Amino acid sequence: MVSDTDALFASTSSDGVVNVWEVILPSSSGGECKLSSLDSLFVGRKPMVALSLAQLPGNSGQLVLATGGLDNKIHIYCGERTGKFVHACELKGHTDWIRSLDFSLPIYTNGETSSVLLVSSSQDKGIRIWKMALCDSLSNKGTSLASYIKGPAFVAGSSSYQISLESLLIGHEDWVYSVQWQPPQSSSTEGTECNQPQSILSASMDKTMMIWQPEKTTGIWINVVTVGELSHSALGFYGGHWSPSGDSTLAHGYGGSFHLWKNVGIDFDDWKPQKVPSGHFAPVSDISWARCGEYLLSVSHDQTTRVFAPWCNVSSSDDGEAWHEIARPQVHGHDINCVTIIKGKGNHRFVSGADEKVGRVFEAPLSFLKSLNHTNSWKFNSSNDHLADMQILGANMSALGLSQKPIYVQAPSASVDKNSNEGIDTLETIPAAVPVVLTEPPIEEQLAWHTLWPESHKLYGHGNELFSVCCDHEGKLVASSCKAQSASVAEIWLWQVGSWKSVGRLHSHTLTVTQMEFSYDNNFLLTVSRDRHFSIFEIKQTGLDEISHRLVIRQEAHKRIIWACSWNPFGHEFATGSRDKTVKIWAVENGSSVKLLTTLPTFRSSVTALSWLGIDRQRNRGLLAVGMENGLIEMLSLSNAKAEDGSFPVLNATLVVQFDPLICHVSTVNRLRWKNSDKSEDSSAVQLASCGADHCVRVFEVKCS
Numbered sequence: 001m002v003s004d005t006d007a008l009f010a011s012t013s014s015d016g017v018v019n020v021w022e023v024i025l026p027s028s029s030g031g032e033c034k035l036s037s038l039d040s041l042f043v044g045r046k047p048m049v050a051l052s053l054a055q056l057p058g059n060s061g062q063l064v065l066a067t068g069g070l071d072n073k074i075h076i077y078c079g080e081r082t083g084k085f086v087h088a089c090e091l092k093g094h095t096d097w098i099r100s101l102d103f104s105l106p107i108y109t110n111g112e113t114s115s116v117l118l119v120s121s122s123q124d125k126g127i128r129i130w131k132m133a134l135c136d137s138l139s140n141k142g143t144s145l146a147s148y149i150k151g152p153a154f155v156a157g158s159s160s161y162q163i164s165l166e167s168l169l170i171g172h173e174d175w176v177y178s179v180q181w182q183p184p185q186s187s188s189t190e191g192t193e194c195n196q197p198q199s200i201l202s203a204s205m206d207k208t209m210m211i212w213q214p215e216k217t218t219g220i221w222i223n224v225v226t227v228g229e230l231s232h233s234a235l236g237f238y239g240g241h242w243s244p245s246g247d248s249t250l251a252h253g254y255g256g257s258f259h260l261w262k263n264v265g266i267d268f269d270d271w272k273p274q275k276v277p278s279g280h281f282a283p284v285s286d287i288s289w290a291r292c293g294e295y296l297l298s299v300s301h302d303q304t305t306r307v308f309a310p311w312c313n314v315s316s317s318d319d320g321e322a323w324h325e326i327a328r329p330q331v332h333g334h335d336i337n338c339v340t341i342i343k344g345k346g347n348h349r350f351v352s353g354a355d356e357k358v359g360r361v362f363e364a365p366l367s368f369l370k371s372l373n374h375t376n377s378w379k380f381n382s383s384n385d386h387l388a389d390m391q392i393l394g395a396n397m398s399a400l401g402l403s404q405k406p407i408y409v410q411a412p413s414a415s416v417d418k419n420s421n422e423g424i425d426t427l428e429t430i431p432a433a434v435p436v437v438l439t440e441p442p443i444e445e446q447l448a449w450h451t452l453w454p455e456s457h458k459l460y461g462h463g464n465e466l467f468s469v470c471c472d473h474e475g476k477l478v479a480s481s482c483k484a485q486s487a488s489v490a491e492i493w494l495w496q497v498g499s500w501k502s503v504g505r506l507h508s509h510t511l512t513v514t515q516m517e518f519s520y521d522n523n524f525l526l527t528v529s530r531d532r533h534f535s536i537f538e539i540k541q542t543g544l545d546e547i548s549h550r551l552v553i554r555q556e557a558h559k560r561i562i563w564a565c566s567w568n569p570f571g572h573e574f575a576t577g578s579r580d581k582t583v584k585i586w587a588v589e590n591g592s593s594v595k596l597l598t599t600l601p602t603f604r605s606s607v608t609a610l611s612w613l614g615i616d617r618q619r620n621r622g623l624l625a626v627g628m629e630n631g632l633i634e635m636l637s638l639s640n641a642k643a644e645d646g647s648f649p650v651l652n653a654t655l656v657v658q659f660d661p662l663i664c665h666v667s668t669v670n671r672l673r674w675k676n677s678d679k680s681e682d683s684s685a686v687q688l689a690s691c692g693a694d695h696c697v698r699v700f701e702v703k704c705s
Helices: 145-150 368-374 442-449
Strands: 006-012 019-026 036-041 048-056 062-069 073-081 084-092 098-103 105-108 112-122 126-135 153-156 160-171 176-179 200-204 206-216 221-228 237-241 248-253 258-265 271-274 284-289 296-300 304-310 325-329 336-341 351-354 358-363 392-397 404-408 455-460 466-471 477-482 492-496 502-506 513-518 524-529 533-541 547-556 562-567 571-576 585-591 592-599 609-617 622-628 633-642 647-657 670-674 685-692 699-702
Touching: 006 048, 006 062, 006 466, 019 062, 048 112, 062 098, 062 112, 062 592, 084 153, 084 585, 084 592, 084 609, 112 176, 112 622, 126 200, 145 160, 145 492, 153 404, 160 221, 206 237, 206 248, 221 271, 258 442, 284 351, 296 325, 296 336, 296 699, 304 336, 351 477, 351 571, 358 466, 368 392, 368 670, 466 513, 477 513, 477 524, 492 547, 502 547, 513 562, 524 562, 533 562, 547 592, 592 647, 609 685, 622 670
Parallel strands: 048 098, 098 176, 176 237, 284 336, 336 466, 562 609, 609 670
Antiparallel strands: 006 019, 019 036, 048 062, 062 073, 073 084, 098 112, 105 112, 112 126, 126 160, 153 160, 176 200, 200 206, 200 237, 206 221, 237 248, 248 258, 258 271, 284 296, 296 304, 304 325, 336 351, 351 358, 358 455, 392 404, 466 477, 477 492, 492 502, 513 524, 524 533, 533 547, 562 571, 571 585, 585 592, 609 622, 622 633, 633 647, 670 685, 685 699
16 A cells, blocks of 8 residues: 555466556545556566565665565566566575565664565475665675675665575475465554564464564564364365454465464463354255254255354344354265255254265264254254164264264273374374364364264165255155166166165156155155156055155156256145246146146246245245346245136236345356245244355345235
């Protein structure tokens, strides 16, 4: 910042060009920023990946730009505010790529600015502090031997500057991705003068952040604080930042996970981990509400399954609920495509399908059930039969990251010989999870390692990667489908909940079945496919472990792929949505035929998600949420009216609301789910969850009149 309304910044890219920009900020709100390019520097075939811009000490008005990158050198450029930048010198010392550069504020000596410090970090695991000091004019003087010993010297304007290596900081055990000076602190009541604290924050791939400060007596820079993650799944830190006040540090890791520490000590430093927002870092492919709406389960191509829920004892910034990620039941080795929560009685269970031929069944451990005590909508009852005898406390991750093994309540503690070097740096050194009952929302390390659910069963049968799963409304049957390019592979498998035996294989489609849903009376299974057809199967329970099924109808419904379907909670009407930008409403008549009730007006984009909410059973009135490929969500009111002769119902469809694009997704909406299938009479609002290819899970509150 040159002034309150004038700022300079530099940018670099892989084309080998560094640009210097000036931005004039508006003096009042509502004005426009004026952006102009001051200079472009071509740095060669090896691009720069780190930049830092500062004003040289003294009253010369000269600027200095430090660049570092793939040639292991730090290049120094000098220039005026409005002039061209010229190459002044280069600093050698690092033996690998430069990853981060940061200039300090000018250092004051006897009331005048005499020097500025530059800190650099590299993949050579080292950190270097360079001092750029103002010296007497070099005019009429030869270059002395001392200048060569100290380092390069350069002239900028009428002043000369000497660069020397101030300190070499060694402590990290892996690449150091970022270094940053602590933000300056105001030294006057008006805030016009700032002092540069002698404190540097570094973040490394060794999963630690360190704070470096010079020792008071010797001035030697030492590591005074080290914070980090013990979980093996953190995979290191890609950057670290100070808070403006300097009492907190924030790191970001693989997948965008945040890690926050705050100095809570009064008379001494005491850095403690803090809660931070979390979420998926790849497209979210499916979501499913818990059977009573206590939490929302989501799966993603980031290979994780996550549980989000409101937490009752966490203060929120407004009067609404404070939502947190409270568990990460599955951390997998394949992208996860689909999930369904098992309804009915018994423990919390879900089935997930990933880019593998196996479906996996997970069951909530005791630690999760007790942790739900502290959320807003569920209370643990130890007298329940299925919980009283529960012996599984949590789960451990296997070495290959596929199966999750249970941890039992009375598990014997295995003695470990700490002096033995056997197994060091091998897969066998993965630490054991420590599941505990959470009394407050967990931090990233707990989520990634200590909130896993044990895997209870595997479902074998499909020939390709699983693509869709669904469960009936009594929790007795699960249907699954996989990616397919032929009729033999596109079959739908039915699994009996509990025994997890295959009790049926349904044949109808010729390409991938994209979504399935049971009717709310569990009599029919609706399936839609890439082959542009929908199919309806009649499902009947014929015995204790036997069911019968028959294909009621298979019909071509759209001109393009059918992505979504949804049943009316009050009857046998259903909706289908397609890439052809249309939504059609159908009705099953007499259990053997299907009638097209209406085709809704063409939408602006491909329809990728549908969810039907029942509002008034007597009038068969409901809301249909429609999600599209462009990320937008619309809601339509559907109701049946009797025809004049009183024989055939006529469906009325009215657009109720188009969600504000600012609260919608910015990419494809993959799934929409109402919290409850029908609105209870004593509630004026219902919740709609959505997930999309923009890595987001969103929960909307819809007020029904």
